[in-house]
Amino acid sequence: MVRFLRLLLGLALIAALGGWIVTRPQQIDPEEVADLTGDPVHGEQVFWAAGCASCHAADEAEGEDRLLLSGGQAFASDFGTFYAPNISSDLTHGIGDWTLAQFLTALQNGVSPDGRHYYPAFPYTAYRLAERQDLADLFAYMQTLPSSDTPNVAHDVGFPFSIRRSVGAWNLLNLNDDFVVQGELSAEVVRGRYLSEALAHCGECHTPRDALGGLDRSRWLQGAPNPNGRGTIPSLTPDALTWSQAEVAAYLRDGFTPDFDVAGGHMRSVILNLANLPDADRAAIAAYLAELPPAP
Amino acid sequence: MISLKNISSAAAIGAVALSCFALSAQAQGGDSNPAVSARQGQFQLMGLNIGVLGQMARGNTEYDAEAAQAAADNLLAISQINQMFHWPEGTDTESIEGTRALPAIWEEGSTVLDIWADYGAAAETLAGAAGQGLDEMRAALGPVGAACGSCHDDYRAPE
Numbered sequence: 001m002v003r004f005l006r007l008l009l010g011l012a013l014i015a016a017l018g019g020w021i022v023t024r025p026q027q028i029d030p031e032e033v034a035d036l037t038g039d040p041v042h043g044e045q046v047f048w049a050a051g052c053a054s055c056h057a058a059d060e061a062e063g064e065d066r067l068l069l070s071g072g073q074a075f076a077s078d079f080g081t082f083y084a085p086n087i088s089s090d091l092t093h094g095i096g097d098w099t100l101a102q103f104l105t106a107l108q109n110g111v112s113p114d115g116r117h118y119y120p121a122f123p124y125t126a127y128r129l130a131e132r133q134d135l136a137d138l139f140a141y142m143q144t145l146p147s148s149d150t151p152n153v154a155h156d157v158g159f160p161f162s163i164r165r166s167v168g169a170w171n172l173l174n175l176n177d178d179f180v181v182q183g184e185l186s187a188e189v190v191r192g193r194y195l196s197e198a199l200a201h202c203g204e205c206h207t208p209r210d211a212l213g214g215l216d217r218s219r220w221l222q223g224a225p226n227p228n229g230r231g232t233i234p235s236l237t238p239d240a241l242t243w244s245q246a247e248v249a250a251y252l253r254d255g256f257t258p259d260f261d262v263a264g265g266h267m268r269s270v271i272l273n274l275a276n277l278p279d280a281d282r283a284a285i286a287a288y289l290a291e292l293p294p295a296p
Numbered sequence: 297m298i299s300l301k302n303i304s305s306a307a308a309i310g311a312v313a314l315s316c317f318a319l320s321a322q323a324q325g326g327d328s329n330p331a332v333s334a335r336q337g338q339f340q341l342m343g344l345n346i347g348v349l350g351q352m353a354r355g356n357t358e359y360d361a362e363a364a365q366a367a368a369d370n371l372l373a374i375s376q377i378n379q380m381f382h383w384p385e386g387t388d389t390e391s392i393e394g395t396r397a398l399p400a401i402w403e404e405g406s407t408v409l410d411i412w413a414d415y416g417a418a419a420e421t422l423a424g425a426a427g428q429g430l431d432e433m434r435a436a437l438g439p440v441g442a443a444c445g446s447c448h449d450d451y452r453a454p455e
Contacts, residue, residue: 060446060449062442226454231453231454231455232454232455233454234455250354254350254353254354254438254441255441255445256346256347256350256441259343259347260343260344260346260347260350261343262441262444262445262448263445263448264445264447264448264449264450264452264454265448265449265454268445268446268448268449
């Protein structure tokens with residue numbers, strides 16, 4: 001009996017140790033990315049495609065103000081309220097003193113330079129799918145943006161989510177290295193998939209979530225309750241989104257629906273970003289949406 | 297045996313019940329609230345005229361200076377309609393069905409009138425530019441859409 005208990009205790013320890021190990025924050029080795037050189041000109045395109053300004057600039061910022069990434073916007077959720085941090089080039093309050101490896105670790109592993117998990121309000125599950133060269137370009141571009149000395153606001157998150165290591169367990173369930181839409185795809189659709197799934201992170205609002213707040217990839221872009229407010233975020237699958245591809249692409253540029261209503265809410269901010277992309281990229285997103293598996 | 301009198305009183309009860317139902321439907325239904333209908337019509341009219349310009353801006357229809365000017369003039373005229381009668385209190389999403397108008401419109405600190413003034417200024421610029429050429433019209437249409445969007449941001453519920 002004692003032997004059995006000892007065995008049980010041993011197994012429990014191994015399980016706990018294993019849990020501790022598999023949930024530990026993973027850093028990207030600087031040597032791994034030593035060959036990457038960022039191109040700030042291309043980085044601007046990545047910046048607009050990745051939608052950084054929507055959360056990290058001031059709420060409803062327009063024009064030049066969208067380049068001041070001082071943070072502070074609040075995002076209410078079932079797990080607490082998250083506050084977007086300052087990611088301006090400020091050396092103290094922003095990310096001006098980060099290395100490229102730290103930047104990539106944040107965007108692709110969801111881990112901060114001091115080795116803590118970020119909460120997945122930050123869409124690192126999407127950015128994980130991005131090309132490292134694109135993110136290196138983005139990093140180079142962001143270093144050219146103005147600095148802000150606005151201090152970060154602490155997240156307001158209750159137990160057990162206040163334990164950051166719990167995010168490590170969440171990551172085991174929700175970090176994926178493959179795109180959702182698979183199969184024989186044209187080059188345009190592949191580009192649209194990259195923009196939508198890896199950079200623009202459309203799924204964060206348009207895909208429903210499971211009980212733990214993970215995206216339900218089996219109902220990809222099929223619409224979801226509004227994460228911060230009333231109403232629903234519409235489905236984008238072809239059974240629901242009946243606009244032509246040209247109409248979708250035009251909407252992503254000028255914000256007018258086919259009957260010339262005007263987008264409001266967070267989508268308006270998304271369009272302010274996507275309007276800066278070349279026409280071919282918006283057309284690619286529209287082509288990708290047309291390839292989505294329809295809801296049953 | 298059912299007498300004629302019974303039939304007529306049954307019909308009378310039915311008629312009363314029906315009119316009560318109609319009254320309560322009117323009280324609850326946004327469609328039958330004239331103020332709500334009026335403002336929704338106003339926005340449909342805006343959308344229709346913006347659409348004339350938007351289709352030209354997108355290159356889907358050929359630029360026509362006369363039509364562009366007419367649409368822009370309409371948008372300016374709409375901006376000059378006094379809004380006080382189609383936004384009575386108690387016609388927000390918390391009070392009635394059939395509207396997406398959020399209570400924040402009527403709350404302290406509401407900026408709807410400022411945004412409406414922004415729309416008016418943008419419409420005035422558009423009216424000055426719409427007949428001058430496609431590029432001029434296109435540039436002036438953006439701020440009109442931006443004014444619409446900034447109101448929808450905070451004051452219109454999602455569908």
